[in-house]
Amino acid sequence: MDILIHKLTCSSCGNIFNEPKILPCLHTFCKNCIEAFMAEGSAFCPVCNKKIGMRHIDELSDNVFLHSAFDMLALMKDRESFNCDVCDPGDSNSVAFFRCPECMQYLCELHGSAHLKARATKSHQLFTIDQLLSSWNLAHLNRPACCSQHFKEHLSSFCEQCDYPVCNICIVNEHKGHPHMAIDHASNIFKPTTSNLIGEAKPRIIELRDAISGIEEMCKNISENADLALDDIEECFNRQINTLMERRKQLVTEVQTCRMERLEALHEQRDRLQMRLLSVSEMYSFVNDAVKNGNAADYLDIKNAINEQLQAIIKHKEELDVVEEDYIAFHPNDIATQVAIKFLGYIDTRYAYPPLCTAEGPGLEIARRVEPTVFTVLTKDKKGKLLTRGSDNIEVIIEGKGRKDVQIIDNEDGSYTVTYIPIPISENVVHIYVKGLPILGSPFRVPFNVRDYTNITSPLIILGRYGLNIGEFRSPSGVAIDDKRCLLAVCDRDNIRIQIFDLASYEHVSSIDVSGHMQDGPFDIAIDGKGRLLTTDPKGNGIFVFDGDGNMLYKIGSRGQEAGQFGGLCYIAVDNANNIYICDSDNSRIQVFEERGTLVDCYGNYGNEMRQFNLPAGISIGSNSNIYIADRGNHRIQILDSNGQFIHAFGVRGSLNGEFDFPHGIATDVQNNVIVADHYNTRLQIFNSEGEIIHKIDNIILPHCVACDRCGHIYVTTKDNRIYVF
Known part of the structure; x- marks a missing residue:
């Protein structure tokens, strides 16, 4: 019975429910209790603090689910009353x-x-x-559930249009013509969904209980550690007090010793002078009497002795100066004491907060060889400030390697140096944990050994052919890589769709139909850090932004020549901050937008000088944040810094190494090597970051757009409706 009474007790007033009402958050209180705390100006549930959102209490439903419990309690108390x-x-x-x-x-x-x-x-x-x-x-x-509009009429049907139960009178009046079904049938239809949600919610209850247990355990640990800290403080200060008392004793002893030694010396001097004074005084008195009162014969008899003694007194130099000084003082040196007290221990309450801890260093960027590589873990507190002590539980796991293969050195300043030997696979996956929880950015995917382009002779694989089916293309153009999800996205322009492939297997994953948004099909594409697909169309109608599932999110810009508008063909790239860079080909300029479409910068115009362009046809953002542009009509590559300032250009028209014939697409790898689709020379050319040629790949049929993944694999779309992978 106690359990039942607890179920029927209002948590606000502590009494058995009186007219129980259900709040939107599904917590139940007496009608009077709800009126009371709403009258006090509180519009929030006392249990979960969620907003009630009701202006009047009559808008709240009665908790009919408690009726059975009330009846059970009544049966237990007086069954004869039924x-x-x-x-x-x-x-x-x-x-x-x-x-x-x-x-x-x-x-x-x-x-x-x-x-x-x-x-x-x-x-x-x-x-x-x-x-x-x-x-x-x-x-x-x-x-029986009764209709709130028609007293004592049972709720027998479910109005599908209004989505709530109704009685037979409702069906022929207020809900006339609305589709409806029997209430039991409706319950059988909807209950499985609710049951599934209950099943999904149950683990959440376990998680919450575990979290509460963790909090209680943490509270216990905090109290225990606080008690230990208090004991340490007591011990430390008792130790310091003992040290101070010992020092006090030393100082007191020094003063007493000084006093005793000085007084002893002065007493000795005083006694000596007193004896001398007595001797001289007696002789002085004798001589004075002899001179004044003695007869001449007596005086003359001892005259020589008297004069000799008097001369001896006059000549004798006594030590009349006081042999000691009275200066004795204590200098407390308060400043030094205050400084010492200030540094006499401190309370350390900062702790490592895994979600804000970071890691950095070459060992998380590129693994070049099977030899030790290093990175640093930086532990930070909940405010993002670097800790200045060590001793945190740091764990690093490299997939495919044992824990013994990783060396962690505690630098005792909040940082930890991690050394490991990479595995010679396409990428090493590095998991970093602080106190058992992953840090910011973990796991880290570290590509192994940047590609040696000089040994490329033929494609690794060729994807697609002309056609309408999955995995087939009609005029493929833009291509982009999602390194985080290991996906390849291809603009299948004339099929008006974007096709997605798995980078590991090259199998088709999905297709995104964009015909409802761009009639001329997608032209170029980029994927930002949030996994969103940004694509342009061939006529410059704007930038179309889709989520990872292909749902249209929003559109940026329109056709035109003003800043923020596009002239026609547009090539696209994004940087690490998700800023959008548009190579506005027909307007011969570069435009930069923040991720929601606000214009940040616009520069360049038609010409052949630096920062001038002639129908540019490709753009890429390097890992160094520089901007690489395929300046098509000028047959060159221009390199600008992140602010759009000119750094360097290379290339002229021709067919020799390092020369171009209308370069169409451009990409950069993690080392800022530059891959260029040399369109009418039917080849790819690969340059280092200084513009010096590394390698060329010939016999590619009119290469158009190009992309490069973290491992240095090259993906290029071609005129023959294929994707070449090198």
């Missing part, structure tokens, strides 16, 4: 003996027997009151 629902009121023999859950009726013994014999109800299962009390199955005590 009468048969079929008998006439006042019938003395109408005490309920059975309950029919299906009809939701209490029945006496007589009507219970008749219920089991009637054709319509003989299949119903009846439960005695004793069975109800012993089973505690509240579902057997459900009451």
Whole structure:
């Protein structure tokens, strides 16, 4: 009974519910309690603090789910008060003996027997009151649900248009013409969805309980560590107090010793002078009497002795100066003491917060050889400030390697030096944990050994052919790499779609139909750090932004010549901050937008000087943030810094190495090597970051757009409706 009473107790007033109402957050309170805290100006649930969102309490639903619990409590207290629902009121023999859950009726013994014999109800299962009390199955005590608009009318149907239960009167009046179904049928349709959600929510309850247990454990640990810190403080200060008392004793001893030594010396001097004074005084008195009172004969008899003694007194130089000084003082040196006290221990409450801890260094960028490579883990607190101590639990796991293959050195300043030997595979996956939780950016995918382009002679694979089917293309153009998800995106222009392939298997993953947004098909494409696909169309109608599932999010810009507009063919790239760079070919300029479409910069015009362009046809952002542009009509590559300032240009028209004939596409790898689709020379040319040629790949049929992944694999679209992978 205690459990049942707890279920029926309002958490606000502590009494049994009186007119229980359900808040939108599904917490239940008495009607009066809700009115009380709403009157006090609180519009939030006292349990979960969610906003109630109701202006009037009558907008809240009654908690009919508690009716069965109320009935069970009433049965337990006084079963004789429940009468048969079929008998006439006042019938003395109408005490309920059975309950029919299906009809939701209490029945006496007589009507219970008749219920089991009637054709319509003989299949119903009846439960005695004793069975109800012993089973505690509240579902057997459900009451009929009545319409709030038509009193005592049972809710028998479900209005599909209005999405709530209605009675028979509602169907012919307020909901006339609305599609509806039997309420039991509707319940059977919707319950599986709710049951699935319940199943999905159950682990959340376990997670919350575990989190609460973790919090309680943390509270316990905090109290224990606080007690240990207090004990350490007490011990430290007792130790310092003992040291201070010992120093005090030393100073007192020094003062007492000084006083004793000086007084002893002065007493000795005083005693010596007193004896001398006595001797001289007696002789002086004797001589004075002899001179004044003695006769001449007596005086002359001792004259020589008297004069000799007097001369001796006059000549003798006594030590009359005081042999000691009275200066004794204590200098406390308060400044030094205050400084010492200031540095006498400190309370360290900062701790490593894994989501803000970071890692950096060459060991997380590129693994060049099977030899030790290094990176640094920086532990930071919840405010993102670097810790200045070590001793945190740092764990580094390289997929495919054991923990013993990783060396971690605690630098005792909040940083940890990690050394490992890479595995010679396409990429090493590095997991970094602080106190068992992943740090910011973990796991890190580290490509192994940047591509040696000089040994490329033929494609690794050729994807597609002309056609309408999956994996086939009609005029493929833009191509982009999603290194995080290991995906390849291709603009299948004349099929008006974007095709997505898996980089590991080169299998088709999905297709995005863009015909509802761009009638002329997608032209060029880029993928930003959030996995969004940004594509342009051949007529410069704008930048179309899709999420990773192909849902259109928003459009940037329109056709035109003003800043923020596009002249026609547009090539696209994004940087690490998700800024968008547009190579506005027909307007011979570069435009830069932030990710939501605000114009940041616009520079360049038609010409052949530096920062001037002639129908540029490709753009790429290097890992050094420089901007690489295929200046098609000028047959050259221009390199600008991140602010659009000219750095360098290379190339002239021709067919020799390092020369171009209308370069169309451009890409950069992680080392800022430059890959150029040399269109009419039917080749790819590969240059280092200084513009010096490394390699060329001939016999590619009119290469158009090009992309490069983290491992240095090159993907190029061609006029023969294929994707060449090198």
